[in-house]
Amino acid sequence: MLRRRGRVLIQMLSTPSAATTSPLHRPISAAARPQLHARSCILSSPRRLLSGISPTTGFAVEEYLVGTCGLTRPQALKASPKLAHLRSAANPDAVLAFLAGLGLSGADVAAVIARDPKFLCAGVDKGLSPIVAGLSGLGLSHSEIARLLLQSPNNFRSRSIVPKLQYYLRLFGSSERLLRAINFNTALLAYKSKVELNVAFLRQCGFGDCDMAKLCSSIPRMVTTDLERVQRMVALTEALGVPRGSGMFRHALSAVAFRDEKQIAAKVDHLKKTLGWSDAEVGIALPKAPFLLAKSSESLQHSSEFLMSEVGLEPAYIAQRPVILCYSLEGRMKPRYYVVKFLKENGLLKHDPSYYTVFKETEKYFVGKFIYPHKEAAPHLAEDYAASCGGEVPTRFKFT
Structure with missing residues (x-):
């Protein structure tokens, strides 16, 4: 029985497959030694050949994952049981070509397959390609689609991802904000119904589109947690004396988020x-x-x-x-304080300014008010101010 299986395997593996000839396949092989190398390794070790073959299908899953997909041996050992039903490399080869078409590198492909081995089983023509078309229709570029895939491959291969992204793009206001949030919290793609409940409640608290987008972007896990927990956060915010609908409510809610x-x-x-x-x-x-x-x-x-x-x-x-x-102590308050003190000690200010004004105003305002008017009387002031913003304390700013 063992000899007959060996003859069948040798005959199968000596027949070229699409994986060794597809121009899209070669670039994503981890070491530019695709399936041909893997097959030579298999044929050189009959005992290993039989241990790496699915007993029911005759497809060398583990060797394919290592030699063609670029997984490490431990990764392949972990992933191969999930692919034991595969009978050939036909569908995996099509998936790899699809990933190459999206611009994924060999390392990216290996990361996707290691994280979600069943991605190799996804249909390309009826599954993945329509998903890409749908996401493109929402305005995502190919690089953004590839980024989304890398963040959550198992959610990506579900067709529901298109309506989910449509909802989230409106919520977050931009694809960049959304992708950044998903990077921190992939649960966004799994718990849309929970997100909708939380968003509806927060809108009742006075959140408009702009504040909602900022809150979701800064603390994306807030909208995927339980509604009861969000309600407790709102109650804590109000206990600080910040009423719903006020300009500071979003900042206060962010400050108390996930604190008891x-x-x-x-x-x-x-x-x-x-x-x-x-x-x-x-x-x-x-x-x-x-x-x-x-x-x-x-x-x-x-x-x-x-x-x-x-x-x-x-x-x-x-x-x-x-x-x-x-405000930043070293990058803002100390340098500005030194400038004002220098001007006061050298008699260049007629009135003592409010330090609140000194610290809170924009950089353009501060330079225009306290540095440019004194460039003749204090020609080194701008240089000393720039040095102090960088962490130095110039000699002229060392007061006794």
């Missing part, structure tokens, strides 16, 4: 201790800058020490203007 009451309470206690705020001052600050809850304790500590000890701002002043705690 104890974590938020601990963060509030840290703000009170670090800045010396009362409960009333916390109640003033958080509705204006709820994203303080997302700042690290170390960052808050450094910013508060600089603003109170060096700049001389009072805790009550900061509580009324809490957004200044969120």
